[in-house]
Amino acid sequence: MNKQEFDAKALTVRSLELRKVVLDMIMKSGGGHIGGDFSVMDTLVTLYFDQMNISPENQDDPDRDYFIMSKGHSVESYYAVLAAKGFFETETVVNEFSQFGSRFIGHPNNELPGIEMNSGSLGHGLPVSVGMALACRKENRASRVYTVMGDGEVAEGSVWEGFMAAGHYKLANLCAVVDRNRLQISGATEQVMTHENLHAQIESFGWNVIETDGNDIAKLHEAFEQAKTVTDRPTCIIANTVKGYGGGEIMENKAAWHHHVPNQEEYDQIVKALEAKKEGVLHE
Amino acid sequence: MNKIPNRQAICETLMAHAKEDRHIYALCSDSRGSASMTPFFNAFPEQSIEVGIAEQNLVSIAAGMAHCGEKPYCFSPACFISTRSYEQAKVDVAYSNTNVKLIGISGGISYGELGMSHHSAQDIAAMSAIPNMRVYLPSDRFQTAKLIESLLQDKKPAYVRVGRNPVEDIYSETECPFEMDRATVHGDLEAENDVAIIACGEMVRPALEAAKLLQDKGIKAVVADMYCVKPLDQDTVIKAAKSAKLVITVEEHAPYGGMGSAVAVTVGENCPKKVITMALPDDHVITGKSAAVFDYYGLNGEGIAKKAVEVLK
Known part of the structure; x- marks a missing residue:
């Protein structure tokens, strides 16, 4: 494993830059799920550039780490990260995303390099991850299995079937993340279907649960490192995030931006907000 | 009258191969008895996975295992595995192209007295409509064994429906002409x-x-x-x-x-x-x-x- 030393500042800058790629993808295609893309980006950057043993070079190695983007509608952020990781060209995905006949479909497609499983229908990633973690343990692989869910997604019953089985089989090689941005397409998650007791609920299924700031890469790093020290249970990281994080006042914490496509003026404002945030990080 | 149901022929065929191939797995949803898979679970506990009464989990877990190189066979009543976990069959198995074999047991009206909830009179229609899903209904125990032998050789999704009760033999140990995907x-x-x-x-x-x-x-x-x-x-x-x-x-x-x-x-x-x-x-x-x-x-x-x-x- 070719692991670089953890550099929270560099990864935070990268995460802000990749949000701009997402923005361009969505502007060009006229569709996408920008709010969740921006909230989950820090988790993806931490996983792909700090935590996971995965790269274009080892993508077929059975001992690699495995990832499933269960909240498949945040595919733009996933594509941006995979492109930055070298699985395909950033320019290609920006130009081809959601275009007629494109391989870059509006939900993850495992005919593309770097994508393990197709997703899009919510509530699939965790149960599939359970199967992967079981298989990796059976095969004595060092692999870890990661999946990222949305907080609206945890209303799906199949998610709880996954929590149940992972707890039952004590899958310590499995780490799930809930991108807890507290907004879903119809409004606040707590109004749509409450998850106020999420931490206790997941814990009661036999999981180690860590709550952290999901838009702080140093804290995410810490949470993922802590998860690796737990050897008798799976870990769920509840990543408390802000929907639209980094895009500035115009889009942060606004349910309407779940899948809003910015106009040119909004685009300019978001770019400005991302740049300002980047400058702030660089001059910390 | 033959007393061996087709489901038992599946178990026996898988057991014969599981000895040599540790990647063959049987997954059940509290259904190992009805699937005639208890002997497999007893003989190969390390290659057996129980998921409880959770058919969606059954199919998704199998898909994850298959993606990591295993050869899972999922057993659940046909009425449940074909529709309760239909989306998992569509997305995690067929669309993601994982080597999962779905075995619908007690198919059709095997549970004749138990009512429509336990009948699978829609499974052919449902499964056939999924791209990259194959659908097989073997007639007797000898053909069932030949079919499973063939499915063990490929890496593609498939749905197999068998009934609960023994059916009279059509073929025999020595006379069972079989060519994959040919009637x-x-x-x-x-x-x-x-x-x-x-x-x-x-x-x-x-x-x-x-x-x-x-x-x-x-x-x-x-x-x-x-x-x-x-x-x-x-x-x-x-x-x-x-x-x-x-x-x-x-x-x-x-x-x-x-x-x-x-x-x-x-x-x-x-x-x-x-x-x-x-x-x-x-x-x-x-x-x-x-x-x-x-x-x-x-x-x-x-x-x-x-x-x-x-x-x-």
Whole structure:
């Protein structure tokens, strides 16, 4: 494993830059799920550039780490990260995303390099991850299995079937993340279907649960490192995030931006907000 | 009368291979007894996964395992695995192209007395409509074993439906002609037949009985054991239709979207002939043991022969 030393500042800058790629993808295609893309980006950057043993070079190695983007509608952020990781060209995905006949479909497609499983229908990633973690343990692989869910997604019953089985089989090689941005397409998650007791609920299924700031890469790093020290249970990281994080006042914490496509003026404002945030990080 | 149900033949075949191949897994949803898979679970505990009564989890977990190189066989009543976990079959198995074999046990109206919740008269239609999903309904235990032997060799998704009760042998240990995705023909496709009967699963036996009854009346019938519902053996369907005046399909399924529909489309497109599809009604199926229910709806040798005579008149 070719692991670089953890550099929270560099990864935070990268995460802000990749949000701009997402923005361009969505502007060009006229569709996408920008709010969740921006909230989950820090988790993806931490996983792909700090935590996971995965790269274009080892993508077929059975001992690699495995990832499933269960909240498949945040595919733009996933594509941006995979492109930055070298699985395909950033320019290609920006130009081809959601275009007629494109391989870059509006939900993850495992005919593309770097994508393990197709997703899009919510509530699939965790149960599939359970199967992967079981298989990796059976095969004595060092692999870890990661999946990222949305907080609206945890209303799906199949998610709880996954929590149940992972707890039952004590899958310590499995780490799930809930991108807890507290907004879903119809409004606040707590109004749509409450998850106020999420931490206790997941814990009661036999999981180690860590709550952290999901838009702080140093804290995410810490949470993922802590998860690796737990050897008798799976870990769920509840990543408390802000929907639209980094895009500035115009889009942060606004349910309407779940899948809003910015106009040119909004685009300019978001770019400005991302740049300002980047400058702030660089001059910390 | 044979006492070995097709599900037991699956268990025995998998056990024979699991000794040599540690990647073969059996997954059950509190269904190992009904699936006849208890011997497998006892003999290969390390290759057995219990998921509890959670069919969605069953299929997704299998997909994850298959993606990591294992060869999972999922067992659950056909009524549940084909529709309760339909989306998992569509997305995690067929769309993601994982090497998962879904085994629907106690299929059709095996649980005749238990009501519609436990009948799987929609499974052929449901599974066939998924791209990259194959659908098989083997007729007897020998063909079932041959089918599983063949499925063990490939890495593609498949759905297999078997019934709960033992069915009379059609083939034997030494005489079981089998070619993957080719129907087994009983009779002569080159001859001038009066009727071509195309059947699958438990309906093959009555189709053969009907052919015999018809022969006694001087009516010549050819029977195709169409265990491969998808991909349908279109070549045999066309040859059978061309050889006969009438095509009759027989299946333990609802009248819509089953094997009969696929045959009718193939015949209509290639060699238009009258096609009669014999199936369960588009209604609540009458309560009773499956044999009595089949008799009630004319899905037996006599009923099929009677239908052929009526239509040929």
